[in-house]
Amino acid sequence: MDNIDYEALKKRGFLRQKQDGFFVLRLKMPHAVFEKIHLEGIAKLAGDYGKGFTHATTRQGIEIPFIRFADIDEVERRVKSLGIETGASGPRMRTTTCCPGNNWCKSGLVDTFSLYDRIEKELGLKCGMDLPHKFKIAISGCPNGCTRPQVSEIGIHGQVDPASPEKRIGFTIYLGGCSGKTPRPGFKLDRIFTENEVLSLVEKVVGFYKKHANPKQRLALLIEEFGRDKFLKDISFSLT
Numbered sequence: 221m222d223n224i225d226y227e228a229l230k231k232r233g234f235l236r237q238k239q240d241g242f243f244v245l246r247l248k249m250p251h252a253v254f255e256k257i258h259l260e261g262i263a264k265l266a267g268d269y270g271k272g273f274t275h276a277t278t279r280q281g282i283e284i285p286f287i288r289f290a291d292i293d294e295v296e297r298r299v300k301s302l303g304i305e306t307g308a309s310g311p312r313m314r315t316t317t318c319c320p321g322n323n324w325c326k327s328g329l330v331d332t333f334s335l336y337d338r339i340e341k342e343l344g345l346k347c348g349m350d351l352p353h354k355f356k357i358a359i360s361g362c363p364n365g366c367t368r369p370q371v372s373e374i375g376i377h378g379q380v381d382p383a384s385p386e387k388r389i390g391f392t393i394y395l396g397g398c399s400g401k402t403p404r405p406g407f408k409l410d411r412i413f414t415e416n417e418v419l420s421l422v423e424k425v426v427g428f429y430k431k432h433a434n435p436k437q438r439l440a441l442l443i444e445e446f447g448r449d450k451f452l453k454d455i456s457f458s459l460t
């Protein structure tokens with residue numbers, strides 16, 4: 221086991237376990253929606269290559285622990301054939317979490333799935349993309365913020381615009397939050413955004429982070445270093 225490139229395996233979704241020789245496979249699906257065929261396939265994989273159980277991850281994925289190194293290639297082949305995506309770890313974009321929003325939650329104001337798709341397809345920002353450190357995006361359908369947008373690098377939730385007489389629905393954005401050993405709340409931008417404005421801002425913030433962050437520096441610390449006003453100016457954001 222001495223010559224194993226654990227970093228490369230991490231990128232493929234296989235994380236080294238506490239128990240020597242075993243790996244946990246992290247799986248994900250867009251919108252965290254696993255269909256019947258995926259769930260049956262995952263159950264079979266857990267039975268054939270794991271210990272017959274799975275674990276629900278905090279980023280809305282499913283992981284299969286206790287996979288042996290020798291089985292990794294075959295498990296990966298089967299995962300791909302089922303059309304299931306693998307999660308990532310290390311210095312990269314993590315799975316974007318999203319609640320159901322107005323797809324079925326009674327409180328949902330916005331279509332969280334649509335925004336998720338646009339971030340991936342139009343901006344090309346996907347889980348596994350190499351970045352200076354971990355970077356998380358969370359989308360919630362309403363101010364209840366079930367995916368915790370306040371403690372993510374970029375947090376977004378649906379919002380009724382209080383300044384709009386016709387009660388326009390838009391998005392609230394938080395930037396620079398994180399959890400972990402030194403949690404920090406993100407700061408809220410004092411405006412309600414359209415979906416297109418959200419996309420533009422997400423693209424700029426990720427671009428800023430890629431350009432300026434040092435290895436292992438989270439966005440919160442980078443913003444502290446820059447100063448919030450300078451950061452907002454750099455991403456061409458104006459509150460007026």
Ligand code: SF4
Pocket residue numbers: 319320321322325326327328329360361362363364365366367
């Ligand atoms: S954040 Fe709002 S829309 Fe999303 S699950 Fe929670 S209550 Fe429902």
